[in-house]
């Protein structure tokens with residue numbers, strides 16, 4: 001079995017949606033690191049942030065990513081903050097091709113504005129938060145092996161591009 005395809009990028013980048021379609025098209029197993037955390041803790045991400053704090057969530061995320069990095073041939077969707085930890089980047093790269101789903105803050109905002117499950121965006125100025133996070137985090141997203149611009153593309157087009165670039 002081949003390397004994992006690891007989707008990275010900010011909240012709203014489409015990691016989960018694209019990941020599910022990609023996995024379906026190429027008959028691969030899809031795993032979302034946030035879902036692993038929710039399943040293992042029996043808590044939602046919002047609950048973990050509220051009751052245990054972000055630092056605790058980041059520890060859980062590190063454990064989930066380390067476990068997922070030992071798998072093969074999967075499509076893995078990561079949380080938007082996953083690459084802020086150097087150990088996560090190393091683990092994910094060991095056995096995976098990292099694909100950065102790149103989008104502008106305006107488009108990210110459009111995609112997430114009706115959702116309320118992301119603790120970091122539950123504030124007065126979510127668009128501003130996305131701008132700041134992108135500025136802080138993009139240097140790490142750019143460490144990905146493949147960068148896909150997603151602003152004007154359909155899910156199908158993005159999936160096709162990943163399939164081609166990763167030779168699936």
Ligand code: S3P
Pocket residue numbers: 009010011012015034045078079080081082117118119120
């Ligand atoms: C986070 C992104 C979320 C989730 C958590 C923190 C972040 O995942 O891991 O709310 O720090 O950007 P998505 O990118 O899948 O929304």
